[in-house]
Amino acid sequence: MKALLLTEYKNMQVTDVDEPEVGPDDVLVQVEACGICGSDIHGYDGSTGRRIPPLVMGHEAAGVVVQVGENVDDLELGARVTFDSMVSCGNCDFCREGHGNLCDNRMVLGVSCGDYRRHGAFAERISVPRRIVYRLPDTLPFEHAALVEAVSVAVHAAEVTPIKLGDTAVVVGAGMIGLLAVQAVRAAGATQVIAVDLNDKRLETAGALGADVLLRADQVDVPAKVRELTGG
Incomplete structure (x- = not known):
């Protein structure tokens, strides 16, 4: 099959690679869309030690089921799906307790490191x-x-933050996750949303997506300004 392979830092090639192995508990997905995460960019330029070539990167994806393992009986061919970016083992104590993020054997799709x-x-x-x-x-x-994985990060942040109607929420960083967080905290009930960044274009986008106050971190004393805005 074809894949976009990181052959060396700052060099990616569309090439032929082996078909993925499908284990008894696995699902083979025909990829229809895949996002480019900031971590993929860091992998491309070599600024992270977690994407050592050769590697097929990419972990924000969605597609169609084209094959299932012998133990999979609840997902039909043709089903439209997305998937987590982290692969937990499913067998350790953490996994059995529903805390796969703490799995000692977890891996991340599109990552190669020393382990x-x-x-x-x-x-x-x-x-x-x-x-x-x-x-x-x-x-x-x-x-x-394909953005479900990224959206889930923002939604989770809003869920674990005790936001109630009338609260002010401050989102520091208006990159993709930050912009999603602006929308998530607004939906969670925040009456005033303050976005902080160093980039005017990002702040402009944050405003278009629901931020009430836009602060350039290099031009104002952010903590002081937030206290002023909230009366704190």
Whole structure:
């Protein structure tokens, strides 16, 4: 199959790679859309030690099920799905207790480091465990579904923050996750949302997405300004 392979830092090539192996508990997904994470950019330029070439990067993806392992009986061929970027073992105490993020054997799709190499979704197909696969509604476009992993980060941040109606929320950093967080905290009930960044274009986008106050971190004393705005 075809894949976009990081052959060396700052060099990626579309090339032929082996088809992924599909284990008894795995699902083979035909990738229809895959996002480019900031970590993929850092992998491309070599500024992270977690994407050592050769590697197929990419972990924000969605697609269609084209094959299932012998133990998978609850997901039909043709199902529209997305999947987690982290692959937990499913067997350790943490996994059995529902805390797969703490799994001692966890891996991340599209990452290669000193401990493991796990090819990602910059490819025609990818094999992932059924336990990290999630169905998509028919009405959700694949290019939108590829953002589910990123959106979940922002939604989780809003959920673990005790926001109630009338609160002011400050989002520091208006990159992709920050822009999603602006929307998530607004939906969670924050009456005033303050976005902080160093980039005017990002701040402008934050304003368009619901931020009430835009602060350039290099031009104002942010803590002092927040206290002024909130009466704190």
